[in-house]
Amino acid sequence: MPDATLPTVEDAVALGLTGEEYAEVVAKLGRPPGQVELAMFSLMWSEHCAYKHSKKLLRTLPTEGAAVFMGPGENAGAVRVSGGLVCAFKVESHNHPSAVEPFQGAATGVGGILRDIFALGARPVAILDSLRFGEPDSSRTRYLLDRAVAGIGHYGNSIGVPTIGGELYFEGPYETNCLVNAMALGLAEPGRMIKSAAVGVGNALVLFGASTGRDGIGGASVLASAEFGSDDADKRPSVQVGDPFAEKKLLECSLELLERGLLASLQDLGAAGLTSAASEMASKGEVGLEIDVDAVPLREADMEPFETMVSESQERMLCVCEPSRVAEVLSVCEKWEVHGTAIGTVIPERVMRILQGGSTVGEMPVEALVDECPLYDLAPSKPVGPLYPAPPAVLSGDAGLRATLLALLGSPNLASRLPLFEQYDCIVQSRTVRRPGQADAAVLQLPDGSALAASIDCNGRRVACDPYVGTVEAALECAANLACVGAEPLGATNNLNFGNPERPEVAWQLTEAVRGLGDACRALDAPIVGGNVSLYNETRPPVDGPSSPASEGGPIYPTPVVGMVGALPSAAGAGRLGFLRAGDAIALAGWNVTPSLEGSELAKLRGDELPDGLPGYDLAHEVRALGVLREAVRAGALSSAHDIAEGGLLVAIAECCLAGGLGADMHAIPADVELLMVFGERKGGFVLSGSLAALAALDVPLDVFGTVGGDALRVGVEGREAVSWTLDELAHAHAALGPLFA
Amino acid sequence: MRFGVVQFPGTCDDRDAVLACERVDGAEAVLLWHGERSLDGIDAVVVPGGFSYGDYLRVGAIARFSPMMESVIAFASAGGSVLGICNGFQVLCEAGLLPGALLPNVGLRFVCRQVAVEVVNADTRFTRACAPGQVLSIPVKHTTGRYYAPEVELESMQAHGQIVLRYAPDGNPNGSSNDIAGVMNAGQNVMGLMPHPEHAVDELTGSVDGLTLFASMALGAPARA
Structure with a gap:
């Protein structure tokens, strides 16, 4: 070795290795590493390359x-x-x-x-x-x-x-x-x-x-x-x-x-x-x-x-x-x-x-x-108190149906993504059958007339409320998006974005999330064929500037992003999310339990604390409902299909109206559960439109509750005057992100 | 009918253009490599979209100097039909085959959007399969698509029918002068447009309205395939 002065353990620590890891390198080489060797070991034994805090967990997927x-x-x-x-x-x-x-x-x-x-x-x-x-x-x-x-x-x-x-x-x-x-x-x-x-x-x-x-x-x-x-x-x-x-x-x-x-x-x-x-x-x-x-x-x-x-x-x-x-x-x-x-x-x-x-x-x-980088066992421990502060309240708790829908549609997490997507070429290579905003999943045609569908999803705040259930929801959301275009999952990929795994509470989030991911992907028959882990994502207190809920520092919301790829037999039969035909019946399909406002977008706007835990899922029921929906889309039985996600049922209906340029008239909902019913969140629900006969033939819990048509969304409330929004009004609220790119 | 589609390093829509040309009855299409000079017996040239040579300099400024463009310029000078799409339009302007220039969009951002384009002049070899005033649904996708020419030039182009396509009222995505979406040279054998007709040739991917441009070019040409 030509190195006159060998690097020291201090150099190794500066490059990110621990003292123990340096000693391990020395033991493996039988001598202290030279400069090139230390540089190479420090990279290959980094978290990024060696997955030293996540490898054991990933083996369970x-x-x-x-x-x-x-x-x-x-x-x-x-x-x-x-x-x-x-x-x-x-x-x-x-x-x-x-x-x-x-x-x-x-x-x-x-x-x-x-x-x-x-x-x-x-x-x-x-x-x-x-x-x-x-x-x-x-x-x-x-x-x-x-x-x-x-x-x-x-x-x-x-x-x-x-x-x-x-x-x-x-x-x-x-x-x-x-x-x-x-x-x-x-x-x-x-x-x-x-x-x-x-x-x-x-x-x-x-x-x-x-x-x-x-x-x-x-x-x-x-x-x-x-x-x-x-x-x-x-x-x-x-x-x-x-x-x-x-x-x-x-x-x-x-x-x-x-x-x-x-x-x-x-x-x-x-x-x-x-x-x-x-x-x-x-x-x-x-x-x-x-x-x-x-x-x-x-x-x-x-x-x-x-x-x-x-x-x-x-x-x-x-x-x-x-x-x-x-x-x-x-x-x-x-x-x-x-x-x-x-x-x-x-x-x-x-x-x-x-x-x-x-x-x-x-x-x-x-x-x-x-292959011989030391692997570390996590020391997971469920946090005793809330890890994250309540989000700042931006909507009064007594806002009514009308104001709430507009506030949700215009909120940063729900507003139209078109101002971003218009900055990307979505059509080059001539395969794009469903562009962003046209369906729940993107659809690409293949040379034989069949098609691929792809979706990526994760609601980190829901995962923060319950790492296991929130991660199950991320996988369910992808599968729901695929089902809405008629696609069946072929496989999945994931990116685990978490905070510092050496913190017991982050280790717990990571462990629970991977457990949820494994359970959901097994149920969905969507094996995970590859992915990535990004740890040490921690928010730090700003050096200057106004205090915010994040100003105390701490881990990001745990964010196990799931990407899923599926197949459908005919590109021509790909589903769409927008209402298509005036006179079509509208149905809520899939839900067999009442949604909850806890952990919802509305709860965020109201500044509610994150709940400790979310209600779980009967995965067999969800998988069955996805199958029924997928087959109905493939058979061409439906005019539109859209899964209910953030913002709940009424936001989903408004999105169907906006994507199709058609209004909707919804039957009366009971006044006592009004906000809960229309803005509560839970995976597994779908807004479908089509002929009454086609909807009634679906073998899932189903509630036909409206009709497509007109240029307004109108919702009846028992014992009160109906509430309505013009399409222009909805579109204006939904365009809230535009000014960010003006 | 044999189309030649020019391929520069950095061209992105070359295969799309070949597919579009081949959708025309009796037509075939071949790729023309930027470093070659032979036009390979083609009847018309398409200069497709993309980012030729990375477009790190002014868009299209390097591509115009390629060996293949020398052949294309000679082909155009002899009256051959040349269609430039997006980056191809920019290259043809840089090559002096078309009047005017393309400037950055008024919004200074890339914009990908389905737009309505009106056929202003249907009496051209690029639009003769269209009806005058027909409105075509074709996507645009570019950062540098704001057509500019001096006022005098624009008046002359208008007078000589060189303005072939316009964005529909209130649908101008880039701030082009007079809503211009596509123009011809004075000799009427070279056309450039910012919208991508090759991405409007299949109902499944959004529209078939762009096919009429390729079909127009093939009208009267010998059938080959």
């Missing part, structure tokens, strides 16, 4: 099912779809980078998840986003939202992958720790797909794409695996800069390399750069890799070997090919104006050997680096 083509472990999971194709999909977070630099953080989040998809040999065909911010009356929230949306659009629009859906919530606990999760779907012919395991001793390792610079150094350990301090601005150099044009070329180049059958394995470079990409390839292939940092094309000539190994420069891929094919690989790179360079070799010894020219600057056993 269901991962197998009839449609599963590729389960967790690769860059993304994949399921079989109609027509002999495979759909690869995954959700990933870019929370901390987005909180530091929202435009580039969100943009590179999209870039990163797209690389995961085409690293498998699938062409990315869709993006969905899941975003969380503080309340929009904060200028910081408005800045983060505006720039994150612009960043997502910049990357997705420019690379030619449609953004077909997503969700957005505003809640105080995300004020200083926003969440930006991006999900991508890709399509592939199974024969063209490739794995990341490095194979073939003597084969060449080729790095292609952007050159390597000092951007994003230490991103995984610095940003993704620790709580924020007050020096976030100083961390801006840790955020990578995205170049969608470079990635577009990289995407086409990668797919052409695979089409020509030139590669033995392919891997993208994401968090922890070359270190993670190469050592994961070596680990999966049960081989070793020798890499010469001097061969890596650099943006700055004087980069240290450890910097080259840990750089998170974007838009790079790593492949293994036979030595005789290197020339052809490089010529395909040249065609796409992508820089390709052979930087190493597959070796039989199971070590990562890092060379600089002729001399070795690091050598580590692959297992130690990739």
Whole structure:
């Protein structure tokens, strides 16, 4: 080893390892690590790469099912779809980078998840986003939202992958720790797909794409695996800069390399750069890799070997090919104006050997680096008191039906998302059969006339009320969205966004959420084929500025985002949410229990405390109702289908009116349960419209209670005058987010 | 009828344009790689949408210098039909094949929206399958789509029937002068438009109104497929 001065345990701690972990590294190497080795261990043993607080929990999730083509472990999971194709999909977070630099953080989040998809040999065909911010009356929230949306659009629009859906919530606990999760779907012919395991001793390792610079150094350990301090601005150099044009070329180049059958394995470079990409390839292939940092094309000539190994420069891929094919690989790179360079070799010894020219600057056993990071047991403990302050009250408790509906429709969590979605290209690639706002799930047609549907969801406040039930609800919501377009789940992906898992109450949230996710996905037959974990999401007290409910700091709302992909036999038969025909009957289907205002959007507007616990579900009942609805949509029996979510029944009806441009006349509701009935929340309810006969034929709890038509929504209340809203009035309230993007 | 669809690095709507062209009876479509010069025996050129060369410089400013664009310019100068869509429109303006320029939208944001577009001139090789005044439902999706030309130029274009498409009243998504959505050159063989007709060729994905533009281009051309 050439290192004159070896790094110390203090250096290791500064890089994010604990003293014990450093001692473990020393034990595994049989000597203190050199600079390159310590840098690589600190990344591979970070929470982000090693899942050291979540791995044991994740093992409890269901991962197998009839449609599963590729389960967790690769860059993304994949399921079989109609027509002999495979759909690869995954959700990933870019929370901390987005909180530091929202435009580039969100943009590179999209870039990163797209690389995961085409690293498998699938062409990315869709993006969905899941975003969380503080309340929009904060200028910081408005800045983060505006720039994150612009960043997502910049990357997705420019690379030619449609953004077909997503969700957005505003809640105080995300004020200083926003969440930006991006999900991508890709399509592939199974024969063209490739794995990341490095194979073939003597084969060449080729790095292609952007050159390597000092951007994003230490991103995984610095940003993704620790709580924020007050020096976030100083961390801006840790955020990578995205170049969608470079990635577009990289995407086409990668797919052409695979089409020509030139590669033995392919891997993208994401968090922890070359270190993670190469050592994961070596680990999966049960081989070793020798890499010469001097061969890596650099943006700055004087980069240290450890910097080259840990750089998170974007838009790079790593492949293994036979030595005789290197020339052809490089010529395909040249065609796409992508820089390709052979930087190493597959070796039989199971070590990562890092060379600089002729001399070795690091050598580590692959297992130690990739598989032997210490795993930690959580110490979950249910909090004794409320973890989160009550949200600020913005609506008086005695507001009546009329004012309440308008307040809900205009509230940040329920207002129309169109002002965001219009900033994304949702139609490129010519598959989009249902655009955002047209149906509960996005629908993409496939070449054989069938279709895929996708949805992403999680209401963090509900999960904060009850981590188990709230997470069950997130999965049910996705499945309900799929059922409303006629789709059946094929598989799911998840992104666990939580606070510091070393806190017992966060560990409890995480444990309960994973239990809920497992139970729900097993019941729904939606195996989890891939996902991501983002821990240490903690809101901190603002340095200055007004005091807010979040000002005491603490964990974000636990946010286990669920993404689900489903299939339907005919794209032409995809359901829609808007009322379609005047004269159609309207029914409430599915609910066999009364909804509750506890934990609802109305409770939030009123400033109610979060309840400790939510009512549970009979999952067998829910799954049966979803099946009935799905079959009715597929049979073309319904004019519209929309699931009742945040805001409850009347908000759902108003959304059906607005999406279809048609009013509705609702029968009388009993005055004593008025607000509870129409604004209470509970999964499992649907607003359907269609002929009376078609509705009556549905084998679910059903209540026909209105008629489509006119240009107003009118609700009768027993013993009182009916309440009504014109469509214009509803639309005006619903457009409340527009000014945020003016 | 054989369409050629130009493919630059950064082009996004190339495959969509090929699919749209192939929906026309008797038509086929081939991709034309930016680095090549051969037009491959095509009867008409489509310069599709996207972000050619990343559009990090002024939109379309680099693409116009590609070898394939030299061939397209020669093809247009000889009277060949060239249709530029979105980024393609921007490239054709940069290449001097069309008058005017595209500026950033008044809202300074990307806007993706289904819009109503009125056929102002149905007596062109790009719109002859349309009825005069027909309103087409076609999506737009762009950040730099505000058509601009000096007043004198606009008057001349108006007088010579070069304004082919307009956004319907109150439906201008980008602040274009005179609600202009699509224009032709004086020779009437080159057209550019910001809306994406290739994304309006299938009832399932929203509309078939864009197909009339490709069908118009094919009218009178030799059948091949």
